[in-house]
Amino acid sequence: MQITEPTAGAPCWVELATADPDAAKVYYREVFGWRVETDPRPEAGGYTMLSLGGAPVAALTPLYAPxxxxxxTVSFGTRDADASAAAATKAGGTLLMEPMDVFDLGRFAVLADPAGAVFALWQARSxxxxxxxxxxxxxxxVELATPDPEGARTFYPRVFGWTVNTGDAYTQWGVEGADFGGMSLLxxxxxGDMPANWMPYFAVADVDATAARAAEAGGTLLVPAMDVPDGPRVAMIRDPQGGxxxxxxASAEG
Structure with missing residues (x-):
């Protein structure tokens, strides 16, 4: 990922909505060594920050909808959540959650693209x-798996202004040429039960060791560790609750 800090149009945050937050806290701590800290305020709804060496990297929440x-869920940064939500719906997306304020932290909205892949918008404040x-x-x-790559190549640049680098076998997304993600055909x-989706990839020092640890902790290896042609070594994992x-x-540059 060439993006090194939260940037408008780029992924800025990821959070897991899970059926068993307590089990997820244990699982991801074992896999990545993340520190977990749950907001004690009732109005926070059990929101849990996941951090690495004191730096926030992700979050998890209970399932708020039956x-x-x-x-x-991958969140993309925006300077104006309301305007970006309007642009997404105009381009054929579906608004799943109206823009709303989160304390003094920022403003967010949840949408689905025309193929059904869910993503969020984040307008940062504090x-x-x-x-x-x-x-x-x-x-x-971050990677979009979709049954409609051509539709995605139209939708996302229209909403976010992304640059599109289409190679022989893989499309990469970027902000002014700084790539942060890609797209694959679903x-x-x-x-077989996987819908169109945005999936986060977390960098690790050793893919094989991390994949083994993830499996030992109760996860399922959907794609065992493998080398991507002209790319890094990767694996795909399903956590015990289905995430x-x-x-x-990780690259040598970090």
């Missing part, structure tokens, strides 16, 4: 988002 599956990117234990990449390589995430080898 029937919602355990899943990670909280900018993740404090570190690309270092082991932090967000290093096909039979993925579990899917990826890991990749």
């Amino acid at each position: 029937g919602r599956p355990t899943a990670w 909280f900018a988002g993740a404090a570190v990117f690309g270092a082991p234990g932090s967000l290093g990449w 096909d039979d390589r993925y579990p 899917v995430f990826g890991i990749h080898r």
